[in-house]
Amino acid sequence: MATLPEVVAVAVVAGAATGVGALPVLVVADVTDRSYDAALGFAAGVMLAAVAFALVAPGIEAGSPAVVAAGVLAGGGTFLAGIRATPRLRSRFAWLRRARETPERSDDRRRALLVALAVSLDNAPEGLAVGVAFGGGLDGAGYALAAAIALQNLPDGFVMAVPAVRSGVARPRAVAYATLSGGLPEPVAAVAGFLLVGLAASLFPLAAGFAAGAVLAVVARELLPSSQAHGHADAAVASLLLGFVAALLVDAGLG
Secondary structure, three states, X not given: OOOHHHHHHHHHHHHOHHHHHHHHHHOOOOOOHHHHHHHHHHHHHHHHHHHHHHHHHHHHHHOOHHHHHHHHHXXXXXXXXXXXXXXXXXXXXXXHHOOOOOHHHHHHHHHHHHHHHHHHHHHHHHHHHHHHHHHOOOHHHHHHHHHHHHHHHHHHHXXXXXXXXXXXXXXXXXXXXXXXXXXXXXXXXXXXXXHOHHHHHHHHHHHHHHHHHHHHHHHHHHHHHHHOOOOOHHHXXXXXXXXXXXXXXXXXXXX
16 A cells, blocks of 8 residues: 555645646746647546536446536636636736736736646545545545546646746746646645545535536637637547546556
């Protein structure tokens, strides 16, 4: 059975994959609209697969469809409320205030923040599930889930960092923010799940539904419309399919 330090290490690596995904912004002067749209599509595909295979299905298996459905509505509603609260949230981040005030950059700042919120909402309950798996002695399931989370976090980090850089954030700082968006909630939640495995197991169906609702909201509200905003819908849809299949194969091969 894995020890608590091992669980923390696994969760940190899985969560901090957002920072790895953001690294290309350090060397790329700019990203073409086609590449950006394709990255958004890939992230959407991975997120949709995570909703189906890493959140909804395990949540129903551990609880009931009604509990998971309630979580989905709560998570999606919370995310939509967060969108309305974006101006107040934005005022709390100095790097957002320093960005130039143009409509395009304002959209980029909002998108970066919303993806960061979605990543955090997604990683917290999934980190909880990782901790529960290890705490219950299911080390194989814990490692498989951590690997799936890491795969999902790679495009998430890129999708978060690119609009942040476009809005005027320094490239190293954008990578740092992307890393923290996944690297902080994941281990914290994993520790809680590991230490409180009994309580966490009973709450997992609701937490999984909550995360699924939040992810569905950001995919439908932000990623899908934005991925087709520059006339590269075919590239975005192809990347979405690739992202979905990649996450599906990881879940089937390691889960």
